[in-house]
Amino acid sequence: DIQMTQSPSSLSASVGDRVTITCRASQSISRSLNWYQQKPGKAPNLLIYAASTLQSGVPSRFSGSGSGADFTLTINSLQPEDSATYYCQQSYVTPTFGRGTKVEIK
Amino acid sequence: EVQLVESGGSLVQPGGSLRLSCAASGFPFSDHYVDWVRQAPGKGLEWVARIRDKGNSHSTEYASSVKGRFTISRDDSKKSVDLQMNSLKTEDTAVYYCARGGDYGSYFDLWGRGTLVTVSS
Numbered sequence: 338d339i340q341m342t343q344s345p346s347s348l349s350a351s352v353g354d355r356v357t358i359t360c361r362a363s364q365s366i367s368r369s370l371n372w373y374q375q376k377p378g379k380a381p382n383l384l385i386y387a388a389s390t391l392q393s394g395v396p397s398r399f400s401g402s403g404s405g406a407d408f409t410l411t412i413n414s415l416q417p418e419d420s421a422t423y424y425c426q427q428s429y430v431t432p433t434f435g436r437g438t439k440v441e442i443k
Numbered sequence: 444e445v446q447l448v449e450s451g452g453s454l455v456q457p458g459g460s461l462r463l464s465c466a467a468s469g470f471p472f473s474d475h476y477v478d479w480v481r482q483a484p485g486k487g488l489e490w491v492a493r494i495r496d497k498g499n500s501h502s503t504e505y506a507s508s509v510k511g512r513f514t515i516s517r518d519d520s521k522k523s524v525d526l527q528m529n530s531l532k533t534e535d536t537a538v539y540y541c542a543r544g545g546d547y548g549s550y551f552d553l554w555g556r557g558t559l560v561t562v563s564s
Contacts, residue, residue, distance in 0.1 A: 380554035
């Protein structure tokens with residue numbers, strides 16, 4: 338299985354800050370990387386697919402980049418409603434998820 | 444409305460069996476892969492199983508943690524996917540989500556609300 342390593346595991350930032358979450362695969366996965374947001378008690382919600390394509394309806398402050406084994410999710414101008422846990426997931430082979438990054442608002 | 448709705452979760456003893464169902468509506472179900480993803484209490488997401496569309500012979504895949512114990516199946520006429528879970532272990536305790544695989548399973552673009560399975564004596 339391909340292992341996905343996310344960092345940091347948690348972070349605290351202020352409204353308006355720029356937040357960056359990284360995800361590293363244990364091998365090259367081309368651009369087969371997706372990002373999800375999950376709020377407590379809710380199902381995950383797709384934010385970004387194929388490393389950098391914004392899912393319909395997702396605010397443009399979310400963006401993704403990377404290829405190969407290293408990927409980044411960026412939230413520009415953090416909003417209170419962005420408080421959530423974020424997961425990366427590779428779809429290069431049998432799906433695997435990162436362990437998540439919990440984003441809190443200061 | 445485009446949605447997935449899971450059902451069948453409950454409390455079951457270790458070694459027991461349970462069958463989960465996922466009902467789809469509002470989209471061409473037969474064209475899509477469907478996966479099950481679970482989340483143990485306070486933990487992250489774990490992919491469990493996949494069933495592909497008719498064009499891919501309804502082929503299946505399983506996580507190593509459930510292979511040989513869980514079976515995924517689908518009925519396109521009823522727009523539903525089932526997950527038969529046998530020989531349940533305490534570590535199978537989780538919320539089980541079904542998810543639609545967009546672009547031949549390249550991403551999960553639609554999720555159900557989940558159903559809770561608790562394995563405990």
